[in-house]
Amino acid sequence: MYFTHLYLENFRRFVYWEHTFSPGVHLIVGPNARGKTTLLEAGAYLSTFSSFLARQPRELVNQALAMQNPFLVTRIRATFMREEDGRHRERRIEVRLIFRRETNGLVRTQKEVLVDGVKRKTLTEALGLVQTVLFLPHMLHIVDGAPELRRRYLNFSIAPGHPEYARALSEYTKALQQRNALLKQWWERRGDPQVMLPWEKKLAEHGATIMWTRHQVLQRWNFLADEQGWNRLGDGEVLRLVYRPALGHEADEEVPMLLPFYQPEPDFPKSLPALQDLLFQRLQERRPLDLRRGHTTLGPHRDDFRFLVSGLDLAVYGSRGQMRSALLMLKLVEAAWYYETSGVRPVILLDEVLAELDRERRERVMAAFQGFGEQLWATTTEPDLFPEAVVPRLHVWALQDTGLVSV
């Protein structure tokens, strides 16, 4: 798919901004703090309805105007061509953030989504319509940061195309809150241990769906990376993603070294029902420990996955360049996987992607991404990093406050 038009109103630093796009590679040039990243953020927002860079939707509203006005509407609107039934069809999407400051000072931001001009009842209905793959330098923390970032990343990637995963996540979270509340109250209230069982059953049911999907997806990602040669980082180094399901291993247990490719993690159940049974059984076994700790100590909310290069954990032993390469591999795989599961080639959004990479890696990265998407937006402060030889037929734009100007 590719965007043909993007319109922003009161989105972050932009008051009115619009531009008409063609397919192909668009390089957006500008000095720092002009809104280059914001532009990519807007594109990605249309596919996930949440931002990797904002904790709260209100951060996306133009702050100068929000301070002056008690009521403000932020709009991100796009027209795009999407592969449907073997040809491109023109579709439209608009996300509105309705910002209100109440008389008591409380701020509320409400989200609305319109598809082809018709308002949808829930955001979920419009998930997966726009597909993008976003790379931000900030995302390097996915490789070396806390497991929570990697779980969030998995959820961001999987949920839009898998409604049953999104539903399992939401039900799991609710059941988890209920069991944790019970664990905390236990010492004061005591009562019947059978009260735990229904929540453990629910946790096992939805948790197994989440873990099974994550397991399948990571295996598929490893396969795609190997098939395309994206997992070979140079100098004979091979990258592999390893799923670490929280099924009751000790937290400090060593990551298995040098696992052969595609081999499922040892002792991971062979079917969804088996996984559900195992999770249910482990939850019951863990009950005494969970009671002492006051929270649930296993399940997909404690999952992790690691980047292993030739068997070594990249977060511990990797260089910055390797981490960047690993993250780029992940992004390429994500793009290929979206195409495989939905038949739609995502729009590739790359923020300062070539910084910190040597010339050979720059060329490989750009070639791989160009070969993949129908449209690619890249931002840079250094247009020299994108020579004609590396990126042919490149559209170069200077970013302005109301749109883009050809350079």
Added chain:
Amino acid sequence: MPVLPEPIQRLMQALERLPGVGPKTSARLAFFLLRHLPLARDLAQALEDLERVTLCRRCFHLTEEGQAFCAICRDPRRDPATVCVVEDPLDVLALEQAGVYQGRYHVLHGVISPVEGVGPEDLRIRELLERIPAEGIQEVILATNPSLEGDATAMYLYERLKPLGVRVTRLAQGLPSGGDLEYADPLTLVRALMGRQEMA
């Protein structure tokens, strides 16, 4: 110095405490009542009569003061061997409007939700378990909502009822009648498929 007389202010403050009513609506309602005093008197009477509503001693559905049992429990035509367990009295109303169910009810007055501090002992569960042998109940229909908490409550009840040797059933889940297959969400479709029945 208050701008409005005290009775109006008191009414507005009381109305504002109702769910879904803010300062604007409460003012509008209060002034409407001021202009329609006969309606206000009816309303006052109805509100006062609320105090006469009590709970049925058997099923905990609503009944009037002076009546030990609710209208359904008093009805000799209702089957005493079947009990339908619901979350609150409004669910009884919904089922009664369908007009098919011939048994009695048991109102839990809530669902198990530890987050809100509601455990089994806060619901009428002990009373339900006592009813099974005392009334010779053969079948318990679990009709809690198909939500996470409703399901969990049903599961808990099932575990407690099973040892009593009573038949335990759960309301079917699936497509709403008059609904459109293409607009059904995936989970509903899955449940409808799993609960499919032989054509008769």
